[in-house]
Amino acid sequence: MSAGVERTVCIVLHDAAPSTRSACVRTLTAIRDVTGDAPVTVLAVPRYHDEPASASFDAWLGDRLRHGDELALHGCTHRDDGQPDGWLDGLRRSRYTRGEGEFWSLSRKEALARIDIGIEWFAKNGWPLSGFVAPAWLLGTGTREALIERPFEYTATLRQLIHLPDQTTVTSQSVVYSTSSAWRRTSSLAWNAVVAIAERDNRLLRLELHPRDADFAAVKRSWQGILEKALRHRKPATVAEFMRRGRPKDGATVWSATMRGD
Numbered sequence: 705m706s707a708g709v710e711r712t713v714c715i716v717l718h719d720a721a722p723s724t725r726s727a728c729v730r731t732l733t734a735i736r737d738v739t740g741d742a743p744v745t746v747l748a749v750p751r752y753h754d755e756p757a758s759a760s761f762d763a764w765l766g767d768r769l770r771h772g773d774e775l776a777l778h779g780c781t782h783r784d785d786g787q788p789d790g791w792l793d794g795l796r797r798s799r800y801t802r803g804e805g806e807f808w809s810l811s812r813k814e815a816l817a818r819i820d821i822g823i824e825w826f827a828k829n830g831w832p833l834s835g836f837v838a839p840a841w842l843l844g845t846g847t848r849e850a851l852i853e854r855p856f857e858y859t860a861t862l863r864q865l866i867h868l869p870d871q872t873t874v875t876s877q878s879v880v881y882s883t884s885s886a887w888r889r890t891s892s893l894a895w896n897a898v899v900a901i902a903e904r905d906n907r908l909l910r911l912e913l914h915p916r917d918a919d920f921a922a923v924k925r926s927w928q929g930i931l932e933k934a935l936r937h938r939k940p941a942t943v944a945e946f947m948r949r950g951r952p953k954d955g956a957t958v959w960s961a962t963m964r965g966d
Contacts, residue, residue, distance in 0.1 A: 712946050713909045713931070713938040716745045718778060718837075720915075721752030722761040727915030734918040738931050742940035744768075747778035747837050750825040754781055762829055769831055774942035776835035777826065779806045780818035784839075805842040815850035823854065834858065834944040841878075858947045865908075865947060872952045877903055879930060880912040881923050893926050900930045908946060909934050 715735060720728050728746075735744060746768050751757075769775055784805045807815060819836065826833040834857040838847060841862045851859055852869040859866050865874040879896050882888040903909050911931055918924050941949075 710949075711907050711909075711938040712941050713911060713934040714745060714941060714943050714946055715739070715742065715931070716747060716837075716910065716912045716943065718747045718912060718914050719752070719782065720746050720748045720765070720778070721782070722755050722758040723752060724915040725761055725764060727919065731913055731915055731918040734924055734928065735913070735931070738928050739935065739940060741772065742935075743772045743774065743942045743945075745774040745776055745835070745943045747776050749778045749780070749782045749839075750822045751781045753783055766829060766831070774834070774944050775826070775831050776837055776943065777819070777822040777833060778837050779839040780821050782806055782839045784808060805838075805840045807838040807847040808840075808842040808844045810844055810846045810850075812846040812849040815844075815847040816853065819850055819854060834947075835860070857944060857951075860943070865910075865943065867947060867951060870952065874908060874947075874950060876906055876908040876910050878910045878912040879903075879927065881914070881917055881927065883914070883916050883920055883923055889920055889923055893922060896926060896930065900933075909938060 717728060717731060717735075732744065735742070746765070748765055765775055782804050806818070810818070822836075823833065836851060836854075836856050836858075837860045841860060843851075843859065843861060852871070856868045858868055862880070863875060863877050865876060866872070867874075877899055879899050881892040881896065883892070900909075911927060911934070913927065917927060
Protein backbone atom coordinates (compact mmCIF):
# COMPACT_ATOMS: atom_id res chain seq x y z
CA MET A 705 0.00 0.00 0.00
CA SER A 706 1.41 3.38 -1.00
CA ALA A 707 2.27 6.02 1.57
CA GLY A 708 -0.39 8.60 2.24
CA VAL A 709 -3.36 6.27 1.62
CA GLU A 710 -5.72 6.49 4.57
CA ARG A 711 -6.38 3.14 6.18
CA THR A 712 -9.94 2.51 7.30
CA VAL A 713 -11.92 0.03 9.38
CA CYS A 714 -15.65 -0.34 8.70
CA ILE A 715 -17.71 -1.94 11.46
CA VAL A 716 -20.96 -3.45 10.17
CA LEU A 717 -23.79 -4.91 12.25
CA HIS A 718 -26.04 -7.30 10.33
CA ASP A 719 -29.65 -8.46 10.83
CA ALA A 720 -31.09 -5.56 12.81
CA ALA A 721 -34.78 -6.32 13.39
CA PRO A 722 -37.33 -6.14 16.20
CA SER A 723 -36.60 -9.68 17.41
CA THR A 724 -32.82 -9.21 17.29
CA ARG A 725 -32.77 -5.74 18.84
CA SER A 726 -31.71 -6.83 22.35
CA ALA A 727 -28.83 -8.87 20.94
CA CYS A 728 -27.89 -5.97 18.64
CA VAL A 729 -27.69 -3.69 21.68
CA ARG A 730 -25.35 -6.14 23.41
CA THR A 731 -23.07 -6.26 20.38
CA LEU A 732 -23.14 -2.48 19.95
CA THR A 733 -22.22 -2.09 23.63
CA ALA A 734 -19.27 -4.45 23.13
CA ILE A 735 -18.22 -2.42 20.09
CA ARG A 736 -18.39 0.83 22.09
CA ASP A 737 -16.24 -0.76 24.82
CA VAL A 738 -13.43 -0.81 22.26
CA THR A 739 -14.18 2.14 19.99
CA GLY A 740 -16.02 4.70 22.08
CA ASP A 741 -18.21 6.68 19.67
CA ALA A 742 -16.94 5.23 16.40
CA PRO A 743 -19.70 4.96 13.77
CA VAL A 744 -21.25 1.64 12.81
CA THR A 745 -23.12 0.67 9.65
CA VAL A 746 -26.33 -1.04 10.80
CA LEU A 747 -27.94 -3.38 8.26
CA ALA A 748 -31.68 -3.14 8.89
CA VAL A 749 -34.29 -5.67 7.71
CA PRO A 750 -37.82 -4.32 7.07
CA ARG A 751 -39.76 -7.60 7.52
CA TYR A 752 -37.33 -9.97 9.20
CA HIS A 753 -38.79 -13.49 8.91
CA ASP A 754 -42.15 -11.80 8.26
CA GLU A 755 -42.24 -10.04 11.64
CA PRO A 756 -44.82 -7.26 11.98
CA ALA A 757 -43.72 -3.64 11.91
CA SER A 758 -42.51 -2.16 15.19
CA ALA A 759 -42.71 1.56 15.95
CA SER A 760 -40.33 1.19 18.89
CA PHE A 761 -37.76 -0.57 16.69
CA ASP A 762 -38.04 2.15 14.05
CA ALA A 763 -37.52 4.75 16.79
CA TRP A 764 -34.43 2.87 17.96
CA LEU A 765 -33.01 2.87 14.44
CA GLY A 766 -33.64 6.61 14.26
CA ASP A 767 -31.67 7.01 17.47
CA ARG A 768 -28.77 5.05 15.93
CA LEU A 769 -28.82 7.40 12.95
CA ARG A 770 -28.77 10.49 15.17
CA HIS A 771 -25.91 8.95 17.13
CA GLY A 772 -23.82 8.97 13.93
CA ASP A 773 -24.36 5.45 12.65
CA GLU A 774 -25.37 4.61 9.08
CA LEU A 775 -28.48 2.61 8.25
CA ALA A 776 -28.34 0.37 5.18
CA LEU A 777 -31.00 -1.89 3.68
CA HIS A 778 -30.47 -5.61 4.34
CA GLY A 779 -32.92 -7.48 2.17
CA CYS A 780 -36.63 -7.65 2.91
CA THR A 781 -37.52 -10.80 4.90
CA HIS A 782 -33.99 -12.24 5.19
CA ARG A 783 -35.46 -15.62 4.23
CA ASP A 784 -34.85 -17.65 1.08
CA ASP A 785 -38.19 -19.02 -0.12
CA GLY A 786 -37.06 -20.00 -3.64
CA GLN A 787 -36.36 -23.42 -5.11
CA PRO A 788 -32.70 -24.58 -5.32
CA ASP A 789 -31.24 -25.24 -8.76
CA GLY A 790 -29.66 -28.64 -8.17
CA TRP A 791 -27.91 -30.20 -5.18
CA LEU A 792 -24.93 -27.81 -5.08
CA ASP A 793 -27.18 -24.76 -5.06
CA GLY A 794 -29.34 -26.44 -2.42
CA LEU A 795 -26.30 -27.15 -0.26
CA ARG A 796 -25.14 -23.53 -0.51
CA ARG A 797 -28.54 -22.17 0.39
CA SER A 798 -29.40 -24.61 3.19
CA ARG A 799 -26.00 -25.05 4.85
CA TYR A 800 -23.88 -22.00 4.08
CA THR A 801 -26.74 -19.50 4.44
CA ARG A 802 -29.08 -21.59 6.65
CA GLY A 803 -31.95 -20.72 4.33
CA GLU A 804 -31.42 -16.95 4.47
CA GLY A 805 -29.99 -16.20 1.01
CA GLU A 806 -33.12 -14.24 0.09
CA PHE A 807 -31.79 -12.44 -3.02
CA TRP A 808 -29.85 -15.30 -4.62
CA SER A 809 -32.47 -16.68 -7.02
CA LEU A 810 -34.88 -13.78 -7.52
CA SER A 811 -35.69 -12.40 -10.94
CA ARG A 812 -35.09 -8.72 -11.60
CA LYS A 813 -38.82 -8.03 -11.14
CA GLU A 814 -38.99 -10.00 -7.87
CA ALA A 815 -35.88 -8.31 -6.54
CA LEU A 816 -37.21 -4.85 -7.37
CA ALA A 817 -40.48 -5.58 -5.54
CA ARG A 818 -38.66 -6.53 -2.36
CA ILE A 819 -36.09 -3.75 -2.62
CA ASP A 820 -38.88 -1.20 -3.05
CA ILE A 821 -40.49 -2.33 0.21
CA GLY A 822 -37.26 -1.41 1.97
CA ILE A 823 -36.90 1.89 0.11
CA GLU A 824 -40.45 2.85 1.12
CA TRP A 825 -39.69 1.92 4.75
CA PHE A 826 -36.64 4.19 4.79
CA ALA A 827 -38.55 7.00 3.09
CA LYS A 828 -41.47 6.74 5.54
CA ASN A 829 -39.06 7.21 8.44
CA GLY A 830 -37.03 9.94 6.76
CA TRP A 831 -33.80 7.92 6.87
CA PRO A 832 -31.10 8.49 4.25
CA LEU A 833 -30.31 5.37 2.23
CA SER A 834 -27.03 4.74 0.45
CA GLY A 835 -26.39 1.01 0.59
CA PHE A 836 -28.03 -2.35 -0.02
CA VAL A 837 -26.47 -5.56 1.32
CA ALA A 838 -28.15 -8.86 0.47
CA PRO A 839 -28.58 -11.43 3.26
CA ALA A 840 -25.49 -13.67 3.33
CA TRP A 841 -24.06 -11.35 0.64
CA LEU A 842 -25.65 -13.57 -2.03
CA LEU A 843 -26.46 -11.40 -5.05
CA GLY A 844 -28.13 -13.26 -7.89
CA THR A 845 -28.19 -11.98 -11.46
CA GLY A 846 -31.71 -10.57 -11.11
CA THR A 847 -30.76 -8.64 -7.98
CA ARG A 848 -27.65 -7.21 -9.63
CA GLU A 849 -29.79 -5.99 -12.50
CA ALA A 850 -32.36 -4.52 -10.12
CA LEU A 851 -29.87 -2.60 -7.99
CA ILE A 852 -28.66 -0.38 -10.81
CA GLU A 853 -32.26 0.75 -11.35
CA ARG A 854 -32.48 2.27 -7.88
CA PRO A 855 -30.41 5.16 -6.45
CA PHE A 856 -28.05 3.12 -4.28
CA GLU A 857 -24.42 4.18 -3.90
CA TYR A 858 -23.05 0.75 -3.05
CA THR A 859 -23.65 -2.92 -2.43
CA ALA A 860 -21.40 -5.67 -1.07
CA THR A 861 -20.33 -9.29 -1.27
CA LEU A 862 -18.25 -11.26 1.22
CA ARG A 863 -15.03 -10.17 -0.49
CA GLN A 864 -15.90 -6.88 -2.17
CA LEU A 865 -17.60 -3.53 -1.79
CA ILE A 866 -19.15 -2.44 -5.07
CA HIS A 867 -19.83 1.12 -6.23
CA LEU A 868 -23.21 1.70 -7.85
CA PRO A 869 -24.20 2.23 -10.55
CA ASP A 870 -20.77 1.99 -12.22
CA GLN A 871 -20.00 -1.31 -10.46
CA THR A 872 -16.32 -0.77 -9.78
CA THR A 873 -15.09 -2.83 -6.87
CA VAL A 874 -13.01 -2.52 -3.70
CA THR A 875 -11.49 -5.82 -2.63
CA SER A 876 -11.68 -6.52 1.10
CA GLN A 877 -12.27 -9.92 2.70
CA SER A 878 -14.74 -9.64 5.57
CA VAL A 879 -13.92 -10.71 9.10
CA VAL A 880 -17.16 -12.52 9.98
CA TYR A 881 -18.08 -15.15 12.57
CA SER A 882 -20.54 -18.04 12.59
CA THR A 883 -21.92 -18.74 16.07
CA SER A 884 -24.75 -21.21 15.45
CA SER A 885 -22.78 -24.21 16.76
CA ALA A 886 -19.64 -24.94 18.78
CA TRP A 887 -17.69 -26.23 15.78
CA ARG A 888 -18.61 -23.17 13.71
CA ARG A 889 -17.47 -20.87 16.51
CA THR A 890 -14.16 -22.71 16.84
CA SER A 891 -13.58 -22.65 13.08
CA SER A 892 -14.42 -18.95 12.96
CA LEU A 893 -11.78 -18.12 15.56
CA ALA A 894 -9.04 -19.79 13.56
CA TRP A 895 -10.22 -18.49 10.19
CA ASN A 896 -10.58 -14.88 11.25
CA ALA A 897 -7.15 -14.82 12.85
CA VAL A 898 -5.80 -15.69 9.39
CA VAL A 899 -8.04 -13.14 7.63
CA ALA A 900 -6.98 -10.35 9.98
CA ILE A 901 -3.33 -11.02 9.18
CA ALA A 902 -3.95 -11.34 5.45
CA GLU A 903 -5.87 -8.03 5.37
CA ARG A 904 -3.49 -5.99 7.51
CA ASP A 905 -1.94 -4.24 4.49
CA ASN A 906 -5.28 -3.65 2.79
CA ARG A 907 -6.47 -0.03 2.97
CA LEU A 908 -9.84 -1.33 4.22
CA LEU A 909 -10.64 -3.81 6.98
CA ARG A 910 -14.28 -4.93 7.20
CA LEU A 911 -15.49 -6.25 10.55
CA GLU A 912 -18.93 -7.74 9.89
CA LEU A 913 -20.76 -8.66 13.09
CA HIS A 914 -24.08 -10.32 13.86
CA PRO A 915 -26.43 -9.76 16.80
CA ARG A 916 -25.19 -12.67 18.92
CA ASP A 917 -21.46 -12.04 18.39
CA ALA A 918 -21.20 -10.59 21.90
CA ASP A 919 -22.89 -13.61 23.53
CA PHE A 920 -19.97 -16.03 23.26
CA ALA A 921 -16.89 -15.08 25.26
CA ALA A 922 -14.24 -16.47 22.91
CA VAL A 923 -15.87 -14.93 19.83
CA LYS A 924 -16.24 -11.58 21.57
CA ARG A 925 -12.58 -11.60 22.67
CA SER A 926 -11.50 -12.45 19.13
CA TRP A 927 -13.27 -9.65 17.27
CA GLN A 928 -12.65 -7.09 20.00
CA GLY A 929 -8.94 -7.91 19.81
CA ILE A 930 -8.91 -7.58 16.02
CA LEU A 931 -10.79 -4.29 16.27
CA GLU A 932 -8.53 -2.90 18.99
CA LYS A 933 -5.42 -3.65 16.90
CA ALA A 934 -7.02 -2.19 13.78
CA LEU A 935 -7.82 1.10 15.51
CA ARG A 936 -4.13 1.67 16.26
CA HIS A 937 -3.51 2.27 12.56
CA ARG A 938 -6.93 2.78 11.02
CA LYS A 939 -9.71 5.35 11.23
CA PRO A 940 -13.27 4.07 11.67
CA ALA A 941 -15.87 5.08 9.09
CA THR A 942 -19.27 3.96 7.90
CA VAL A 943 -19.34 2.04 4.64
CA ALA A 944 -21.07 4.97 2.92
CA GLU A 945 -18.34 7.37 4.07
CA PHE A 946 -15.59 5.06 2.86
CA MET A 947 -17.23 4.50 -0.51
CA ARG A 948 -17.84 8.20 -1.12
CA ARG A 949 -14.18 8.98 -0.48
CA GLY A 950 -13.12 6.39 -3.02
CA ARG A 951 -15.77 6.84 -5.69
CA PRO A 952 -14.09 6.32 -9.08
CA LYS A 953 -14.23 9.00 -11.74
CA ASP A 954 -14.03 6.62 -14.70
CA GLY A 955 -12.81 3.22 -15.76
CA ALA A 956 -15.80 1.31 -14.39
CA THR A 957 -15.65 -2.47 -14.34
CA VAL A 958 -19.01 -4.09 -14.98
CA TRP A 959 -20.20 -7.11 -13.00
CA SER A 960 -20.21 -10.42 -14.80
CA ALA A 961 -22.11 -13.60 -14.04
CA THR A 962 -18.85 -15.29 -13.00
CA MET A 963 -18.59 -12.87 -10.00
CA ARG A 964 -21.74 -14.28 -8.36
CA GLY A 965 -21.21 -15.21 -4.73
CA ASP A 966 -17.90 -13.33 -4.28
